Amino acid sequence: MQCRALDEQKLRCQNDAAASDYCPAHRAAMEQRIGKAANLPAPRWRVLWNKFAASSNGVPDGGKYDVPKWLSGLPTPQVIEHLQTHPDSMARWMAAFVLRKRRAADAFEALWRARQQDPIRFVRQQAAVALGKLNTPAVYAPLVEGLHHDRDPGVREACAIALGNLGNPAAVDELVHALTREENVFVRWDCIVALGQLGDARVEPLLTQLQTQESAQVVRDACRDARAEIQRRRAVSSNV
Numbered sequence: 001m002q003c004r005a006l007d008e009q010k011l012r013c014q015n016d017a018a019a020s021d022y023c024p025a026h027r028a029a030m031e032q033r034i035g036k037a038a039n040l041p042a043p044r045w046r047v048l049w050n051k052f053a054a055s056s057n058g059v060p061d062g063g064k065y066d067v068p069k070w071l072s073g074l075p076t077p078q079v080i081e082h083l084q085t086h087p088d089s090m091a092r093w094m095a096a097f098v099l100r101k102r103r104a105a106d107a108f109e110a111l112w113r114a115r116q117q118d119p120i121r122f123v124r125q126q127a128a129v130a131l132g133k134l135n136t137p138a139v140y141a142p143l144v145e146g147l148h149h150d151r152d153p154g155v156r157e158a159c160a161i162a163l164g165n166l167g168n169p170a171a172v173d174e175l176v177h178a179l180t181r182e183e184n185v186f187v188r189w190d191c192i193v194a195l196g197q198l199g200d201a202r203v204e205p206l207l208t209q210l211q212t213q214e215s216a217q218v219v220r221d222a223c224r225d226a227r228a229e230i231q232r233r234r235a236v237s238s239n240v
């Protein structure tokens with residue numbers, strides 16, 4: 001199996017991970033990170049997230065599409081097969097949609113490959129949305145990779161939205177980094193909304209600055225709303 005970590009360019013590590021999730025080089029770093037996390041008291045956001053995760057089936061998904069029976073009735077391994085090999089891009093898109101609605105964790109590898117490699121942007125976008133609905137922290141890496149590298153703004157948007165919904169605080173640095181070079185107004189918008197959702201007070205000065213500099217009114221408004229959201233979350237967490 002291929003390593004599930006990203007390299008310094010934020011592309012998937014090419015090393016073989018044998019039977020585990022990470023290659024030897026990344027395994028040490030991941031274990032150190034997990035060990036460190038285990039020795040620290042859980043931050044307040046984590047306590048809140050665990051409460052949320054325990055009381056729900058993960059990130060809500062209001063997406064609706066009438067998938068034809070020949071596909072929606074198939075067992076998951078066959079849906080994965082269609083995502084990977086069906087010649088019709090609409091069938092691959094629908095396969096990604098079915099896997100998204102099933103929150104099919106065993107489709108993780110196939111969805112990551114589709115997010116990276118499908119030639120049709122709508123399929124890559126649906127794969128990114130589907131990754132965001134799987135209840136596993138492993139989806140963080142393919143979403144960060146897509147945020148930085150996908151050539152289509154719609155896919156980068158889907159990755160930014162999913163990173164905001166997932167609530168992993170490490171995404172803050174990635175979204176801030178994306179804003180330094182992202183030119184598409186809608187992707188900028190979604191990065192800023194995601195920063196609001198992540199609620200990290202360190203980005204308030206950046207949002208204040210962008211609120212005066214952004215050329216698009218919608219993005220300036222998003223900066224204002226994200227700052228309000230960060231302040232609201234701070235007020236909620238100080239009352240827990």
Ligand SMILES: [Zn+2]
Pocket residue numbers: 003004005013014015022023024025026
């Ligand atoms: Zn690796």
